[in-house]
Amino acid sequence: MQVTETLKEGLKRGYAITVTAAELDEKVTVKLKEAQPDIEMKGFRKGKVPLPLLKKQFGQRVLGETMQEVIDGAMNQHFEDSGDRPALQPEVKMTNEDWNEGDDIHVEMSYEALPEVPEVDASGIELERLVVKAEDEAVDEALKSLAETAQDFEDKDGASEDGDQVVIDFVGKVDGEPFEGGAAEDYPLTLGSGSFIPGFEEQLVGVSTGDEKAVEVNFPEEYGAEHLAGKAAVFDVTVKGVKAPKAAEIDDEMAKKFGAEDLDSLKTQIRERLEAEYAGAARQVMKRSLLDSLDGLVSFELPPTLVDAEAKQIAHQLWHEENPDVQGHDHPEIETTEEHTTLAERRVRLGLLLADLGQKAEVEVSEAEMTQAIMNQARQYPGQEREFFEYVRQNPQMQQQMRAPIFEDKVIDHIVEKAKVTEKEVSKEDLQKAVEELDEA
CATH class of the missing domain: 3.30.70.1050 (Trigger factor ribosome-binding domain)
Structure with missing residues (x-):
């Protein structure tokens, strides 16, 4: 040979x-x-x-x-x-x-060929980690929001409004005949919840206790019960009570509803959750700063095919963001611009650099980390978690798509450990501004 x-x-x-x-x-x-x-x-x-x-x-x-x-x-x-x-x-x-x-x-x-990637001394990189403490005001605001979700209802005089709860008896009829599953007594319906057929709840806004009303609706064409799909129906409704929403009292009893021992424990949990959210946002700000530093430290030749493919992907993604009504790929050919190419060069350069640094540091994504990532994404498909899990397990390309961001984050953590990191305490507003600047960059 x-x-x-x-x-x-x-x-x-x-x-x-x-x-x-x-x-x-x-x-x-x-x-x-x-x-x-x-x-x-x-x-x-x-x-x-x-x-x-x-x-x-x-x-x-x-x-x-x-x-x-x-x-x-x-x-x-x-x-x-x-x-x-x-x-x-x-x-x-x-x-x-x-x-x-x-x-x-x-x-x-x-x-x-992939290029030789220059050595990078991470110990010379200087980074700033923003630190935000959860203030009492933020905790109180979160408590108030929880109280609203744990709301109860109390009897009120007068007509119902959107957000009120009406207690009703109803009988549904199609072509004048009652149908199975179309009747109930003492049913508590929150107006505006969208839990009934479209158009039903809106017609009960303005009713009072003792009112009787014929609610006329049409079942959606895609309704689950085929014998009702697309049919016109009339519901004979008797209003037995009208109740206004009342936020739960912020006390130990409310805390127990959310799994805490008492109100102080719930406040501690909220504070920890808020600070974890702040830390996650601060990490994104620091990560961008780190990537900017790395991008300025290295320069090497890039494979034209990788840059071209990345530029096309960026152009395609941005086009769909600007044209959200177009779901598929039946659209005119999208031309790449110099701006797309410049961004693609940065992404390819940083991708190759991080891959090289990760390989040299022997960074690996464990099976446990992959399993956790798959389970987290599977929760987006209620009732189909097992099917999604098996789909990923049998699809190497999908596995790689999920492994890549985990690998990148682990490499970022590895570099941060070696860099010079100083902490700076800032307000929640300052952190929010820094995050917004990431989107604008």
């Missing part, structure tokens, strides 16, 4: 690979000899079929498999010998398309 370099321009590489007919025939023979003991053929005992007959019977099939194995082996050997790492899957093609058995195999291979 012979490998000859045909192109070496920047990160672009090209090679001509020749596999002689003799080498190929030898490998086919080895394969057939390995299989010979297990082959049975009419007129011969198991394992005693002559090799020439095996070649005649199975040679063509084994030849095709061997050609692919030889080419793959030549590529792998080349990357092992050269130390090159292709940025994307190499392009490989046979140049003698009129190949016949007994001919040498001529293959051309081209790719863009």
Whole structure:
């Protein structure tokens, strides 16, 4: 086998690979000899079929498999010998398309190599970590919000308003006939909750205790019960009570509703949760600062194909953000701009740098971390968690998409540990401003 370099321009590489007919025939023979003991053929005992007959019977099939194995082996050997790492899957093609058995195999291979990434001394990087303490006002505001979610209702005089609760008896009818599941007594319905058929709750705004009302609605076309889907219905409603919402008292009893022992324990939990949220936002600010520092520290040649692919992805994503009504990909071709390319170069450069730093630091994503990430995302699909979990487990590309951000965060943490980090206590408003500036950058 012979490998000859045909192109070496920047990160672009090209090679001509020749596999002689003799080498190929030898490998086919080895394969057939390995299989010979297990082959049975009419007129011969198991394992005693002559090799020439095996070649005649199975040679063509084994030849095709061997050609692919030889080419793959030549590529792998080349990357092992050269130390090159292709940025994307190499392009490989046979140049003698009129190949016949007994001919040498001529293959051309081209790719863009990943560049050598310069060493970075993280100990020279200076970072600032913003620290926000949860003030009593923020805790009280959170308590008030919890009290509203734990609200109760108390009887009121007068007509119902949006947000009130009405206690009703109702009987639903289609074509004048009651239907199964369309009746209830003493049903507490919060107006504006959207828990009933569209149009139902709106018609009960303004009713008072003792009122009787015929509520006319149409079942949605996609309604779960097929015999009701799209049908017009009338609900005979009797209003037995009107109640106004009342926020829960902020006391130990309310705290117990949220799993805390008492109000002081609930306040402590809220304070810890708020400060964890602040810390998460502050980490994003510090991460951007770190990436900016890294981007200014290194400069190296980038694989054009990676930059081009990233620029196209950025342009596509931004176009959809500007055109949210277009859900699919049936739209005009999106042109990349210099701005897209500049951003793509930064992302590719930082991606390669972080990957290199992570590899050198032997950063790995554990199975436990992957499992936790999958479970967290699976919660977005209530009732289908198991199916989502299995889908990810059987989809290597999806696994890589989920592993990448975990790996990046672990590399970021590794760099931060070595950098010079100072803490600066700021207000919640200052932190919010810093976060907003990230979106504007």
